[in-house]
Structures are given as C-alpha cells and as structure tokens.
Amino acid sequence: MVFASVDFLIWFLPFFLATYYVAPVKIKNFVIVLFSLVFYGYGCVLNPEYLLLLVISVIVNWLLGFLTGIKKGKKLFLFLGIVFNFGLLILFKYLSSLLDFSGFVMNRFGINPPGWLFTSPLRSLVLPLGISFVTFQSVSYLTDICRGDITPEKNPVDFAVYMIAFPQIITGPIVRYDEVSFRIHNRYLTKDFIYDGAEKFVFGLGMKVLIADRVGGIWNECAKIGYEDLSAPMAWLGIAAYSLKLYFDFYGYSLMAVGLGKLIGFDYPDNFREPYTAVSMTEFWRRWHMTLGSWFRDYVYIPLGGNRKGKARMLLNLVIVWTFTGIWHGAGANFVLWGLCLAVIIIIEKLFLKKILDKHRFFGHIYMIVLIPLSWLVFALDSLTDIKNYFMCMIGMGSEYVYSLDWLKCVKSYGIFVIAGVIFSTKIGREIFKKIRRKAVVVPVMLAVLAASGYCVYKGMNDPFMYFNF
Amino acid sequence: MKKFFSYLLTIILTFAFFFTGAEYIIKIPSNVAEKKESGEETTSAQDIRSAPSTLPESTTAAETAAGVTVESRIQPADVSVTETDEITQAVTVTETESETETEAPETSRKTLFGGVGRNKFRAAPEGYFNDALFVGDSRTEALSMYGNIPSADYYAKVGMSVYNIYSDPAKVEGKGKIRFSEFINQKKYGKVYVMLGLNELGYDRKRTVSKYSALIEDIKKAQPEAIIYIEALLHVTAAEEKKNIAVTNAGINDFNSKIAKICDDETTFYLDVNDVLDNAFGYLKDDSTNDGVHLKAKYVRQWANAIQERAVVL
Incomplete structure (x- = not known):
C-alpha cells in the first residue's frame, strides 16, 4: 500500500x-x-x-x-x-x-x-x-x-x-x-504529538502529491521525447524537475512516516534538512537521507577505520562507503558509476575544496546548483548511452530532431509547481511552518492541503513512490 | 469494566476493518470496469499515457479485444493486387454487416499498405499540407512538434478521445484554448487527418466506434470539400502490452479494422503507416520509444515522412 x-x-x-x-x-x-x-x-x-x-x-x-x-x-x-x-x-x-x-x-x-x-x-x-x-x-x-x-x-x-x-x-x-x-x-501520547503528527502527515502528503507528482510530468515529457532529442533548456529543465521530484517524493514520504509515527507515539528521526541549500557535496549528504548516511557511517565507515588510519586508508574507506551507497540505491551499472562519482567529488572536497566552498558560500551554491542535477542524471537513467545522450543535450548538442521550443509547453503547464518546489526546498517552508504551527490558521491551511492532495490522489494523478525499488 | 469495553471495541473495530477491507478492495476494480462498459468516463480516464512508469488506474480486464489478430495484417493469398485506379463501387464498403463472407479480404485489402491499392497513394506534392489539419491525442501533439510539417494546423491534446473532444477544448497555436466545434468551422481545410482511439481502448468498442463515426460525420459537414484521413492507431511495444491490460496490439488492430470500415475511398480514406514503424512481429519497434507508446523525436519524423509519402491527390 x-x-x-x-x-x-x-x-x-x-x-x-x-x-x-x-x-x-x-x-x-x-x-x-x-x-x-x-x-x-x-x-x-x-x-x-x-x-x-x-x-x-x-x-x-x-x-x-x-x-x-x-x-x-x-x-x-x-x-x-x-x-x-x-x-x-x-x-x-x-x-x-x-x-x-x-x-x-x-x-x-x-x-x-x-x-x-x-x-x-x-x-x-x-x-x-x-x-x-x-x-x-x-x-x-x-x-x-x-x-x-x-x-x-x-x-x-x-x-x-x-x-x-x-x-x-x-x-x-x-x-x-x-x-x-x-x-x-x-x-504516551500528548496533544503535542498528535498535532505534530497530523501536521507533518498532511504537509508530507502535500509535498508528494502537489509538488513531486506534478513536476514529475516534466521528466516524463523528456522521456517521451527521447533523451537525445531535447533542447538544452528542456534538458536542464527536465533534470531540475527530476531533482525536485526525487526530493519531494522522498521528503514527503519521510515526513508522512514521521507524522504517522508521532500519531502513534513514536519519534522517528528526520531524513532531510533542506539538502538543496548545501554548499558542498559532503554537506549535501549530511542533509539528504540522513538516516542512510549515518547508517553507513556507523556500520561501515567507522568500523573500517574512518579517518583514523591515515589519509590513504581514509580515501579507500570513502570509496568503499560511497560505492556501496550507490549500490544500495540500485542494482545497475549506473548506480555503481554514480557512487564512484560521488566518492571522487567528496574526496576532492575533503582534500581541499570544502574549505573554499564553506568560506565562499555564494560560489558554493552555484557549484551545487550545477553539480546536483548532473549527479542525479547518472542516478536517474539506467543506460550509460542515455546518460551520455542526455548530457549532450544539456550542452546544446542534441540530435537534429530537437524542437527548440519544447520547453515552452512544460513551463506553461508545470512552471508554477517548479517555482513552488524551489521555494520549499529552502528554509522558507520550515519558517512558514514554524510561524503557523500552533495558531488557528494552521487548520484551514492543513485542510486545504489535505483536500487538494486527496482530490489529486482520487483522480489517479499520482505516481507510485519512486523509491519503491529499494 | 472500562478495560473490558476497550478490548471489546478494539475487537469490533478490527473485524470491521477486515470486513470492509474485503468488500472495499474487491469492489473498486469492478466498479471501474462497470463504468467503462457503459461508456462513461471515470475520473481516472486522464490520458493513460501521462506517466511512463505508472500503471493507469483505469486498467480493466473487461475489454480484451477478441478481434483481429496481428496475423491478419498479413495478406491472405486471395487478395488481388490488380486493383487499379478505376476502383468503383466494388470497393465501396457497405456500412451494414451484410457481406460477411467478403469482409475478411476487404479488411485486409484496406490494411495492406495503408489503403485501397498502392496506386491510390502517392507522395504529397509541394504545399500539400498548407491546408491540412491534424486532429488527435498526445501522439498527434508530438507530431506537431517533431514531425516537421509546420504548415499544417494541429488540434491535439494529451488525453483527447472521442468522448471528450467536444467537451475539453484544446490549445491551438495562435488561438489559445478553443472548442473543437468552434474551431472546425473557422477555416477551410483541404484535408483532415484524424488519429483517435488509443485513450478509449478500455471502453466499450461499439460505443467508441459509433462516436468515432459521428465525429467523422461532423467533420464532413463542417468541411464538405476536405479529404478525410482516418489514421490507423499506431501500435505499442510488446513490453507495453504486458504492462497494460487495456492497451494491446490485438485491441488496436481490432479497433483499426472497425474504423477502416468508415471510409468510402472517395473522400474518406484509411491511412495505416504501422508497417513503417513496426518490427517483424507487428509491435512498435522497441527502440523507437521510451515509454512503449510515444515515439521519440526521430521516429515521429519517420511517421511524418510516411504520412507525406501516402497522400491522396484527387
């Protein structure tokens, strides 16, 4: 279910x-x-x-x-x-x-x-x-x-x-x-738990149904057109949409899980902490799917010695951990490749880049805005040829069949959801939530989100959860 | 005492849960099937092509096509290839089911090379599509973007079907959202291409075909001098068939054979280009699509080229 x-x-x-x-x-x-x-x-x-x-x-x-x-x-x-x-x-x-x-x-x-x-x-x-x-x-x-x-x-x-x-x-x-x-x-159930749980569940549902499932349409369009036939704006729009879809799908689901847990008296850990606001890949993975990251840290990285057995061993440990993180996500060659890419990026950051990124946060944001979609590209597509073709489209070298205004239709139909997704990827969502949490206004907001989500779900417009192969 | 009631209530609720579960879950799919048979649109009849990896909510086992199989596309031995341009009433299809014996060869003749005799079709001359209109669903929409026939007009919308073409307006370039009944009366067209039916495969076939015929009649009334092309539905891949109970090539072929009977070969023609896009087994070629149904840009171009090669010039 x-x-x-x-x-x-x-x-x-x-x-x-x-x-x-x-x-x-x-x-x-x-x-x-x-x-x-x-x-x-x-x-x-x-x-x-x-x-x-x-x-x-x-x-x-x-x-x-x-x-x-x-x-x-x-x-x-x-x-x-x-x-x-x-x-x-x-x-x-x-x-x-x-x-x-x-x-x-x-x-x-x-x-x-x-x-x-x-x-x-x-x-x-x-x-x-x-x-x-x-x-x-x-x-x-x-x-x-x-x-x-x-x-x-x-x-x-x-x-x-x-x-x-x-x-x-x-x-x-x-x-x-x-x-x-x-x-x-x-x-023991307190009123706080029940309110918290209900709020988290409803907002998680909204994120999944009202944002993730909507922007996912752009990525589906890219698949329909073909990964070698996209214009550059469409290619970037597509992978940005995929990044948002992946995030809100998983974040929404995790939030729903925590909410449900609260409703029955459990305090499950959070999985996400605004990962798209990170300035380095290392920081990103401490904000994305946090329970997975800490599992690998506690049961693989540290038992292997972590960073306490010299630099060379640390680099090896990182490669091992990230390769297995990639493999955990899927059984294809592209997942292994993805894990290795992450390992390389994180190693480079650990060696010298991270200090620079932390100091110049603006540059760090730009760096991540480019790197995140590219890393999800390797994650999203199973076939290495597709990845290569898509990348060519991203740099404007798609096939001769590209229709240069293909992105226009998507912007018109999905633009608002992409904007909502970007806004809620930042701390703004959390701030708004903090402000309205215990006030009366949260009830009509929650009902509106619940009604809208329920309607979309009923209309059958939702995707099965993307992480179901895990 | 209070504890006893708690236990009692818990047990009652648990039983109610299982009881309603059995009823509720089993009921849902058959409700959907019932609605389909009466031709009503269920709310989940949104274009089932809108997400490549989602199973549509509207799959129903109620409508498995028992009609024409893939094999019948291959010509039987007794089809004469001597049909010439002097085709007269011998070819005219009677709408009634009287000629049951000759029905099979006539159908195959129609599906062979997309029309009655190869000689009827020829490559479209220059400017042929300046007064052409393409009507259809998401596949036709792709044709408008990737088919490289910019001079034609397109009235296409994702999810369009013969059941919603009048009620759901589509966006037309330069005109915005406009209803079909209004649109079809605005401009004079020399040819109108129609490809609909994919979204209706799960519905009652008789009702769909009769709605389809009615649509063609309306187009004829609005455009009395236009040639009408009834485009055969393009096939789907073998993989898509396995995923989707309602969308099978057998169903598509059955539907195609039924709408083929609508044409009279004087002003209404049946255009089947599946032979260009299929593999040897009559399925859509695997590498021509990412979701089993929609053609990739390169193959949309192939489809458009086939359309341009098979024009009727009166």
Whole structure:
C-alpha cells in the first residue's frame, strides 16, 4: 500500500487510528503489528509469499538477537545474521546483475559463460517491498547487540514493531533500535504529538502529491521525447524537475512516516534538512537521507577505520562507503558509476575544496546548483548511452530532431509547481511552518492541503513512490 | 469494566476493518470496469499515457479485444493486387454487416499498405499540407512538434478521445484554448487527418466506434470539400502490452479494422503507416520509444515522412 492512495487515506488509516486509540495500552503494539502485516500484505498481494518471508525474517532476527547477546560465539551469530539478511537482499535485488556481470567478465576473459547464468529462474524474482530498509534495520540491531550497546528485545511483538511498523517499513527512515526502544515499551501520547503528527502527515502528503507528482510530468515529457532529442533548456529543465521530484517524493514520504509515527507515539528521526541549500557535496549528504548516511557511517565507515588510519586508508574507506551507497540505491551499472562519482567529488572536497566552498558560500551554491542535477542524471537513467545522450543535450548538442521550443509547453503547464518546489526546498517552508504551527490558521491551511492532495490522489494523478525499488 | 469495553471495541473495530477491507478492495476494480462498459468516463480516464512508469488506474480486464489478430495484417493469398485506379463501387464498403463472407479480404485489402491499392497513394506534392489539419491525442501533439510539417494546423491534446473532444477544448497555436466545434468551422481545410482511439481502448468498442463515426460525420459537414484521413492507431511495444491490460496490439488492430470500415475511398480514406514503424512481429519497434507508446523525436519524423509519402491527390 502507498500512503498517497485512496485505500490508505480513506480505509486503512481511519480504521487503524480508531482501533489504535481505543485499544488498551497492553495490546497497542499488537494492533500496530497486525495492521502493518495487512499493510505489507496489501502491497505484495501479487506475491503473498513475501509476507511469509517477512514474518520469517522477523522471527529469525528476533532469535538471532538472543544468540548474539550471549558472550561466547556472539561474533559467529552476528556473522550468520549478516549472511542471512544480506543474503536475502542480494538474492532478490542483485542476483541478476551479478550473474550478468559474471557473464560479462567471463566473456572478457574468453571463457564461455554457462547458459544458466542468463536463464536461471532466480533472475526474475520480484523485489520484496522495503527489503533494503528492513535489512539495514535488522543488521544494525544485531550489530548493536554484539557491540553491547543494547540488549535483545524479549517480546516478539515489540520486536516486530521495531522491524515492520507500517510508517517506516516501505520507505524508511532507517531507525536504530535504541532510538525507539523506550517508546516501544512506554507509549504516551500528548496533544503535542498528535498535532505534530497530523501536521507533518498532511504537509508530507502535500509535498508528494502537489509538488513531486506534478513536476514529475516534466521528466516524463523528456522521456517521451527521447533523451537525445531535447533542447538544452528542456534538458536542464527536465533534470531540475527530476531533482525536485526525487526530493519531494522522498521528503514527503519521510515526513508522512514521521507524522504517522508521532500519531502513534513514536519519534522517528528526520531524513532531510533542506539538502538543496548545501554548499558542498559532503554537506549535501549530511542533509539528504540522513538516516542512510549515518547508517553507513556507523556500520561501515567507522568500523573500517574512518579517518583514523591515515589519509590513504581514509580515501579507500570513502570509496568503499560511497560505492556501496550507490549500490544500495540500485542494482545497475549506473548506480555503481554514480557512487564512484560521488566518492571522487567528496574526496576532492575533503582534500581541499570544502574549505573554499564553506568560506565562499555564494560560489558554493552555484557549484551545487550545477553539480546536483548532473549527479542525479547518472542516478536517474539506467543506460550509460542515455546518460551520455542526455548530457549532450544539456550542452546544446542534441540530435537534429530537437524542437527548440519544447520547453515552452512544460513551463506553461508545470512552471508554477517548479517555482513552488524551489521555494520549499529552502528554509522558507520550515519558517512558514514554524510561524503557523500552533495558531488557528494552521487548520484551514492543513485542510486545504489535505483536500487538494486527496482530490489529486482520487483522480489517479499520482505516481507510485519512486523509491519503491529499494 | 472500562478495560473490558476497550478490548471489546478494539475487537469490533478490527473485524470491521477486515470486513470492509474485503468488500472495499474487491469492489473498486469492478466498479471501474462497470463504468467503462457503459461508456462513461471515470475520473481516472486522464490520458493513460501521462506517466511512463505508472500503471493507469483505469486498467480493466473487461475489454480484451477478441478481434483481429496481428496475423491478419498479413495478406491472405486471395487478395488481388490488380486493383487499379478505376476502383468503383466494388470497393465501396457497405456500412451494414451484410457481406460477411467478403469482409475478411476487404479488411485486409484496406490494411495492406495503408489503403485501397498502392496506386491510390502517392507522395504529397509541394504545399500539400498548407491546408491540412491534424486532429488527435498526445501522439498527434508530438507530431506537431517533431514531425516537421509546420504548415499544417494541429488540434491535439494529451488525453483527447472521442468522448471528450467536444467537451475539453484544446490549445491551438495562435488561438489559445478553443472548442473543437468552434474551431472546425473557422477555416477551410483541404484535408483532415484524424488519429483517435488509443485513450478509449478500455471502453466499450461499439460505443467508441459509433462516436468515432459521428465525429467523422461532423467533420464532413463542417468541411464538405476536405479529404478525410482516418489514421490507423499506431501500435505499442510488446513490453507495453504486458504492462497494460487495456492497451494491446490485438485491441488496436481490432479497433483499426472497425474504423477502416468508415471510409468510402472517395473522400474518406484509411491511412495505416504501422508497417513503417513496426518490427517483424507487428509491435512498435522497441527502440523507437521510451515509454512503449510515444515515439521519440526521430521516429515521429519517420511517421511524418510516411504520412507525406501516402497522400491522396484527387
């Protein structure tokens, strides 16, 4: 199920909230788990075995939690846990790419790759919903137990609340166990929480439906026309629209998740902090998808030594972390390329550029305004030829079939949404929100946003959430 | 006591949730299907081509075309290629379903090389499109931008269908938003090209075809001296077919064969250029499109060239 859908807004959410608020405190967690299973099952109705897989994964991780907690052999169980969780992730997400890559490498060395490499039925496995997020949460849980930072969760229902609560199962944020363990066991709802939650949910919905889904139309136009046949203004407009769409999709969803969490008494971490106002790529990634960045920092970069083992090792660690960040986002060659590009940029910044950018912030903004769309270009397009063709269009060297006024239609239909997107990418949105939060005026604003979003959702004008392949 | 009621209420609500869930979820798709069959526009009948990666809300299993398959495009052995320019009433199609035996060969004759006999079509002379009008949906809109036929007029809008062409005005260059009924009476055209039907594939076919015929009649009344080209719907890719229950090449071919019967080959002609854009299996070539339906600029040009090669000069 998707938050921005009629089924969720009109059927699932009202019933869930009613049942949850009425339920006695002792079974509130059970209510969450039950509804989350329905939520997940609805999303994978074409592959119901994935619901079973999710339940099995939760049980296995719950048991492994205990085994990792005992003094002897905990590293072994942690290793088993990592193999189990990442094994599932690799199987469903990366197997066909790995097989392709092996075939490619074999060809290069003159070996004939075996036929099953390309025809194995395992290749066509559908990706289970939210597997990337759940995997990272379970691995962080087991690792934290092994490190002695937390004790294993004794109650399986409470553990399931941590793993599969519907606000954050499909699209994050990636939550650490210690961030929620207190509230899992001691829930208290205050008026503040409920107001906050409702506001965040409604505004998140508005961002996704009223901004992301609208500006996404420009990017779709670019796809329709063809990536080699765009005029330069259209190419830039297209990738700017994609940048806005990606941001507001994900930001909107994260905000909705936090809002829903607040409505049930949880305080999930924020995922975004106006990333498009950053002046360096390093700063950008500390404001974008923050829970992912901190996961990689705590469970990959620091265990590898971070920056404490000399400069050369630090550079290597950065390359490793960013390559895997790229791969986490997708199983294609372009994602690996994207990760490596980010690594190069961040290394250059760490070596000398960042100091300059921090000092001359205006130049930093210009630098990012150019770099962000270019980096998303490598992220957005699967095929390397498409990326190359699109880039050629961006520098005005598209094909002979370019229609030089193609951007005009998009500006007329979508211009206002792009402007709204740009405005809300800055701190202005947050400032406005702070000003109206506890005043009476917030109610009609929220109702207006909710009504407009609901109408758009009903009209079927919304896209499925872009990060669904994760 | 209070706790007992809490538990009770929770259980009641949970059951209500599941009960309504079963009813509600199962009901939604069949509601959409019902509405489609009665020809009403559902609110989600926005151009289903508006987002390449979205499954349209309006997919319905109700309308799977059982008609003409791809294979029937290939000429059967008994089609005579001796049709000459002296084609007379023998070719005139009767609107009624009387000649069921001769129906099959006539249809194939029409779909072969886009018209009755190759001889009817020839390359358009200079200035042919100065008094031409193209009417259609998003594909025609792409034609206006990338087809390189700037002298013609275009009345095209994303999502246009025979059901909304009169109610939803389209933007025309130099005129702004204007209703079709007004627009078609403003200027005298020598030829009018019509390509509609893709957005209506999920609806009841009989009703769509009859609305289509009515539209053609209206155009004839407004432009009594114009040649009317009924353009066959372009195919979609094999991948798009798999994604979308309503949009299949079988359905497209069935629709095309039905609207082909509208033409009389005297002033109304059937123009099928799919052979230029298809691969060997009768699907749209994979690399000609990014979303399975809309042609990339280079291929829009190919389509436009095919139109220019197959003009009727009376």
